[in-house]
Amino acid sequence: MESFEGLLSGFTVAMTWQNLLYCLVGVTVGQLVGVLPGIGPTTATAKLIPLTYGMSPVSAIIMLSGIYYGGMYGGTITSVLINTPGEAASVITCLDGHEMAKQGRAGVALGIAAVGSFVGGIASIIGLALIGPPLAEFALRFGPTEMFSLMLFGLTMVVGLMGTSIVRGLVAMFIGLSLSIIGMDPVSGVMRYTFGQPFLIEGLDLVTVSMGLFGLSEIFLGMENLMAVGKPEKLTSLFPNKDEIRPASLAIFRGTGLGFLIGLIPGTSSAVPALISYSLEKKLSKNPERFGKGAIEGVAGPETANNSYCGGAMIPLLTLGIPSSPTIAILLGAFIMHGLTPGPVLFTQDPTFVWGVIASMFIGNAILLIMNLPMAGWWAKIAMVPAKLLYPIVLIICTIGAYTVSNDLWDVGVMLVFGVLGYVMKKIDIPMAPIVLTYVLSSMMEKALLQSVKMNNGSLIGLVQSPISLIMLILAVIVLISSVLAEIKNKKLALAGEVD
Numbered sequence: 495m496e497s498f499e500g501l502l503s504g505f506t507v508a509m510t511w512q513n514l515l516y517c518l519v520g521v522t523v524g525q526l527v528g529v530l531p532g533i534g535p536t537t538a539t540a541k542l543i544p545l546t547y548g549m550s551p552v553s554a555i556i557m558l559s560g561i562y563y564g565g566m567y568g569g570t571i572t573s574v575l576i577n578t579p580g581e582a583a584s585v586i587t588c589l590d591g592h593e594m595a596k597q598g599r600a601g602v603a604l605g606i607a608a609v610g611s612f613v614g615g616i617a618s619i620i621g622l623a624l625i626g627p628p629l630a631e632f633a634l635r636f637g638p639t640e641m642f643s644l645m646l647f648g649l650t651m652v653v654g655l656m657g658t659s660i661v662r663g664l665v666a667m668f669i670g671l672s673l674s675i676i677g678m679d680p681v682s683g684v685m686r687y688t689f690g691q692p693f694l695i696e697g698l699d700l701v702t703v704s705m706g707l708f709g710l711s712e713i714f715l716g717m718e719n720l721m722a723v724g725k726p727e728k729l730t731s732l733f734p735n736k737d738e739i740r741p742a743s744l745a746i747f748r749g750t751g752l753g754f755l756i757g758l759i760p761g762t763s764s765a766v767p768a769l770i771s772y773s774l775e776k777k778l779s780k781n782p783e784r785f786g787k788g789a790i791e792g793v794a795g796p797e798t799a800n801n802s803y804c805g806g807a808m809i810p811l812l813t814l815g816i817p818s819s820p821t822i823a824i825l826l827g828a829f830i831m832h833g834l835t836p837g838p839v840l841f842t843q844d845p846t847f848v849w850g851v852i853a854s855m856f857i858g859n860a861i862l863l864i865m866n867l868p869m870a871g872w873w874a875k876i877a878m879v880p881a882k883l884l885y886p887i888v889l890i891i892c893t894i895g896a897y898t899v900s901n902d903l904w905d906v907g908v909m910l911v912f913g914v915l916g917y918v919m920k921k922i923d924i925p926m927a928p929i930v931l932t933y934v935l936s937s938m939m940e941k942a943l944l945q946s947v948k949m950n951n952g953s954l955i956g957l958v959q960s961p962i963s964l965i966m967l968i969l970a971v972i973v974l975i976s977s978v979l980a981e982i983k984n985k986k987l988a989l990a991g992e993v994d
Contacts, residue, residue, distance in 0.1 A: 501623050504849025507552060508857055513850070516553045520560020521858045525865065527561070528568020528584075535565030539824045543831065551832035552847050556854040558828050562821050563615060563804040563855065566764065567862050570607045570797055574600055576888045578709030584800075585930050586768045588708050590785060590792030602734055603793050608866035610746045610798035615859040618754045618805025622812070623852055636759050638945035639956045643966035644759065645766075645939040649932065650970045650977070662924045670932030673698055674940070682944075693904045700765075700933060702896050702905045703912050707926045709892045710913025713885050715920060738790045745775050745791040749798030756799075757806020764807075765934045767799035777976075805855065811836050812848060 507513065523542070524535055539561050546554035569584035574591035587607070594603040636644070676687045677697030688694040734742055752774070753767040775791040776782045785792050811822050811829075813836075829836050840848055896909040919926055950956035958964050 501849055501853060503846065504851075504853030505856075507846055507850030508556065508853040513553055513556050513854060514857065516549070516557040517560050517854050517858050518861060520557035521564035521567075521862050521865075524561040524564020524566075525568040525862065528565040528571070535562050535821050539821055539828075543824070543828050546828065546832070551829075551834055552850045554828060554832055555825070555847075555851050556858075558825055559808075559851060559855060560858045562825065563801065563858065564862060566801045566804060567608070567611050567866055570604065570611070572891075574603045574607070574793070576709065577712040578888060578892060579704050584768075585704050585708065585765065586772045586796045587793055589772070590787070590789050592712075593786065593788035594790070594793065597788050599788065602790070605867060606734060606742055606790055606794045607797040608863060610742075610749065610794045611801040611866075612859055612863040613746050614750045614753055614798035614800075614802030615805060615862075616856065617750045618757065618802040619852060619855045619859070621754050622805050622809055622855075635962060637960075638942040638949060639960050640962045640966070641759070642939055642942035642946055643957060643960075643963040643970070645935050645942060647966045647970040647973070649935050649939065650973045663928055666919075666925050666928035667932045670929040671936050673703070673929070674933045674936040693902070697937070698908060699900070699905060700930070702909050703933065704930050705892050705896060706909040706912025706914075707916035707919075707929065709888060710909060711916030711920055711926075713889055714913060714917040716885055734790055741779075742790050742794040745771075745795035746798045748774060749795040750802045753799035753802030754806040757803040758809055764800040764803045767803045768796035769934075771795040771799035777973075808855075812840060812851075 508517070527535060539558050542558065542561065546557065549557075569579060570587055570591070572578045573584040573587040574595050577588050577592040579585045579588055591603045591607070594600060674697070676694055678685055678695055685695065749767070749771045752771050753764075756767040756770070772785075772792055772795060775789075775795040776785045779785065779789070779791065807822050811826060826836060834840065834844065834847065892909060893906055896905045897903065916926055946956050947954065956963070957967065
């Protein structure tokens with residue numbers, strides 16, 4: 495009841511014309527930076543903080559928060575239409591979203607992504623308003639030991655994305671693991687595989703690598719077959735077929751809960767729930783072979799999960815003052831700059847501010863749904879642009895996006911190298927998703943493992959002494975064994991089919 499009264503008072507704050515305007519500006523900027531590869535909500539939020547100096551604290555945080563969750567919507571558009579993820583959380587959307595676009599179903603992919611994003615965003619904000627504090631206290635139990643086990647569980651889920659061959663999938667995972675150890679050791683500070691190059695001290699930027707592997711490689715393949723490319727099919731509908739509604743709805747439901755819970759855990763990123771959601775949907779599907787070929791669940795689940803993650807990630811910030819992601823860390827800096835101290839006392843000392851920000855997130859998600867769902871057909875028309883015009887535009891967008899990562903041509907060169915690598919991998923049928931996703935998870939795993947070992951005096955015993963960690967390790971083993979058994983079964987069925 496207290497939360498309901500607080501939320502009502504928050505709407506009176508959020509519905510003033512100034513705050514509505516700042517909310518609209520925030521989500522619009524977020525949508526735009528999500529569309530432009532390489533910028534992302536973290537960079538945009540950091541660069542726009544100086545513009546909030548003369549604003550009231552509630553207006554400033556409303557606008558900056560809008561950039562944060564608005565960026566999750568925008569990243570879907572380029573992932574579906576041109577196979578170029580706008581930010582890390584949208585990498586997994588490329589797998590089925592772009593396949594749907596090539597089948598003339600870009601409108602369906604964008605429409606279900608918009609609905610899933612809205613449902614996940616609204617549900618997570620309701621969770622933020624109602625059950626945030628107790629869940630945040632539980633999330634505090636996740637120390638380095640539990641974080642390592644969670645990331646290991648996430649890594650075993652990557653097995654489901656290995657394509658037609660576990661061997662090729664393991665090669666892709668090894669490449670991702672090798673890339674993740676480039677740069678400064680996260681604990682000791684030792685330089686690894688930098689070859690004396692200052693550009694490699696912080697490692698390779700994930701978005702730059704992703705744009706090369708997914709975006710540029712697609713351009714290279716398309717240019718190779720440019721003369722054979724026919725006219726894209728006309729869009730027949732913006733809504734899924736009747737037999738797709740139920741699986742898409744279930745994927746949205748599961749993605750909502752998954753993203754929200756992972757958002758509570760400090761140190762994760764929106765790419766983690768998207769990955770786990772995709773793998774979960776593939777494992778639960780009666781026809782897992784559809785994934786990677788335009789399965790609607792492969793778009794609905796991850797897109798819902800990464801938007802639900804945003805609301806969950808706000809809970810540790812508002813209730814405990816703990817940032818759970820780079821963008822949330824930027825928001826924490828904005829809080830401090832405006833004289834606010836996030837934590838339990840914030841709800842009692844400045845409830846008008848807290849509930850005003852939470853209410854604005856409801857409004858912002860509604861604005862984003864209005865901006866995306868009716869315009870899904872308009873965005874989808876980009877897929878109808880002739881290839882000889884589209885490819886140069888995509889190349890320019892990717893180049894600008896890579897350059898803006900750190901305003902250095904080095905990142906453009908990295909993108910080109912990984913574009914060639916992605917092209918070669920596609921030619922020899924090595925899946926690329928495990929590279930990016932292993933890169934994301936292994937760097938976090940390494941840091942958590944080293945911290946856990948130091949906390950336990952150089953021993954790994956802490957991994958099984960923690961109940962949460964032990965449960966996650968058992969789940970990881972179960973997933974790994976079931977994946978291997980399923981692969982063996984599929985091979986036997988394929989051999990039996992060939993014999994017949």
